[in-house]
Amino acid sequence: MKKIILTVLFPLTIAACSQEATEQSMPVTASSASSAITDLTAETVPAEGFVINNAKILDGMGGIIENGSIVVQGDRIVSVNNGDSEITGALTIDAEGRTLMPGFIDAHRHIITGEDPAEWLANQAESNMQAFLEAGFTTVLSAGDAGEQVLELRRMTAENEILGPRIIAAMFTGLAAAGGPDLSLGDPARFDNARPPLRATEAMPAIPEAAVRGQVQALFDNGFDAAKNVINISPGGPEEEALGMIVEETQRLGIRTITHAVTVIDTLAAVRAGVDQLVHTPHIGLLTLEEAQQVADSNIPMTSTLGIFVPFYDENNEPIFRDALPFPWDTISSAGQGPVNARLLWEAGVVYGYGTDTTYAPSLTLKHELKSLFLVFSEQDILRIMGEYAAINVAMEDQIGTLEAGKIADIVLVDGNPEDDIFDLLNVDVVVKNGHFVVDKR
Ligand SMILES: [Zn+2]
Numbered sequence: 001m002k003k004i005i006l007t008v009l010f011p012l013t014i015a016a017c018s019q020e021a022t023e024q025s026m027p028v029t030a031s032s033a034s035s036a037i038t039d040l041t042a043e044t045v046p047a048e049g050f051v052i053n054n055a056k057i058l059d060g061m062g063g064i065i066e067n068g069s070i071v072v073q074g075d076r077i078v079s080v081n082n083g084d085s086e087i088t089g090a091l092t093i094d095a096e097g098r099t100l101m102p103g104f105i106d107a108h109r110h111i112i113t114g115e116d117p118a119e120w121l122a123n124q125a126e127s128n129m130q131a132f133l134e135a136g137f138t139t140v141l142s143a144g145d146a147g148e149q150v151l152e153l154r155r156m157t158a159e160n161e162i163l164g165p166r167i168i169a170a171m172f173t174g175l176a177a178a179g180g181p182d183l184s185l186g187d188p189a190r191f192d193n194a195r196p197p198l199r200a201t202e203a204m205p206a207i208p209e210a211a212v213r214g215q216v217q218a219l220f221d222n223g224f225d226a227a228k229n230v231i232n233i234s235p236g237g238p239e240e241e242a243l244g245m246i247v248e249e250t251q252r253l254g255i256r257t258i259t260h261a262v263t264v265i266d267t268l269a270a271v272r273a274g275v276d277q278l279v280h281t282p283h284i285g286l287l288t289l290e291e292a293q294q295v296a297d298s299n300i301p302m303t304s305t306l307g308i309f310v311p312f313y314d315e316n317n318e319p320i321f322r323d324a325l326p327f328p329w330d331t332i333s334s335a336g337q338g339p340v341n342a343r344l345l346w347e348a349g350v351v352y353g354y355g356t357d358t359t360y361a362p363s364l365t366l367k368h369e370l371k372s373l374f375l376v377f378s379e380q381d382i383l384r385i386m387g388e389y390a391a392i393n394v395a396m397e398d399q400i401g402t403l404e405a406g407k408i409a410d411i412v413l414v415d416g417n418p419e420d421d422i423f424d425l426l427n428v429d430v431v432v433k434n435g436h437f438v439v440d441k442r
Pocket residue numbers: 108109110143144357
């Protein structure tokens with residue numbers, strides 16, 4: 001295999017991490033942060049909050065205010081208004097016609113990179129977290145990372161020890177005693193055992209029931225938010241039944257089951273098992289309209305991750321994969337089947353949210369995922385995919401993903417109008433997380 005230098009994407013990651021915008025200005029006092037908002041009128045907002053006037057507002061639900069304002073108190077949005085806010089005394093920011101949106105959510109990401117997670121946490125976590133914020137991401141679901149380190153990262157960002165998005169952490173569980181991806185081969189999407197010739201042709205051995213269920217209890221005891229699994233059904237194998245047990249255990253414990261299924265048959269098996277989130281669009285095989293309807297009727301949200309099988313081009317115009325190695329042409333059909341299935345699922349009513357399943361710079365990831373989404377979705381669709389539907393994917397729709405009174409103040413101010421040109425989402429100027437300014441490039 002021809003090796004392309006792994007640094008192709010890396011310098012861009014560094015470039016995205018400029019430190020000058022690392023600023024946590026305008027902290028809110030403890031008293032105002034803890035006081036409950038009982039009256040959502042502008043007059044009740046004390047000076048510790050802030051107002052952003054003169055903004056176009058895209059609320060994440062399809063709503064548009066051509067010239068509006070937002071009022072924030074503590075970590076909450078108090079009001080979203082037509083025209084400038086009447087309030088005086090609070091810090092007031094003139095958006096100068098920029099576009100206000102809910103903070104971005106990546107509902108499927110792998111955060112920690114490299115051979116040594118402890119080293120990553122010590123030396124790279126801060127700049128990586130800053131890169132997420134600068135790209136507009138205020139919430140990220142880790143769909144599988146080094147466990148100890150991702151839990152520590154979740155704590156550090158939650159307690160503002162380092163600035164970063166809020167992290168939701170999942171841990172892997174197994175569905176069979178064999179048949180998992182051979183990670184020594186390289187990127188599992190490149191050597192995918194969901195596809196022939198690597199796909200199992202006979203039943204895989206089962207994991208004893210107590211052990212299947214015990215995995216969930218163990219990850220719950222460690223503090224994870226979700227049980228992640230990969231389902232590739234083997235003929236007559238134990239996978240679907242084991243997934244059903246995992247769903248039962250997560251329901252009992254009040255956490256979630258999130259499932260990687262990339263073929264049509266595996267997706268339908270995950271639907272039958274009743275998982276909480278499908279973390280990929282099926283891209284191996286085309287759904288029938290009836291199958292798409294079956295997925296939609298389950299009300300299980302699905303995460304896009306469409307960009308994985310679309311080539312990148314390096315500086316020599318060589319097509320490369322997400323691992324920065326030459327593009328594996330035996331996977332290219334997924335670049336078409338994924339978006340086609342996505343649109344069929346959308347038409348059937350699936351709640352479809354933004355997620356990338358990547359490890360490289362969040363701004364580049366966003367650009368690449370938007371490219372794939374834009375093949376079959378309009379700007380208006382994509383704004384919803386990035387807003388309320390991404391929030392539903394991470395089960396936080398009552399708190400984030402939309403600009404509404406009472407929601408957490410996760411806000412992005414974009415230079416331009418993504419409703420006209422979706423790639424304006426790449427021009428993030430200001431990011432507010434939990435009511436705090438974490439990026440300000442104005
Ligand atoms: Zn993944």
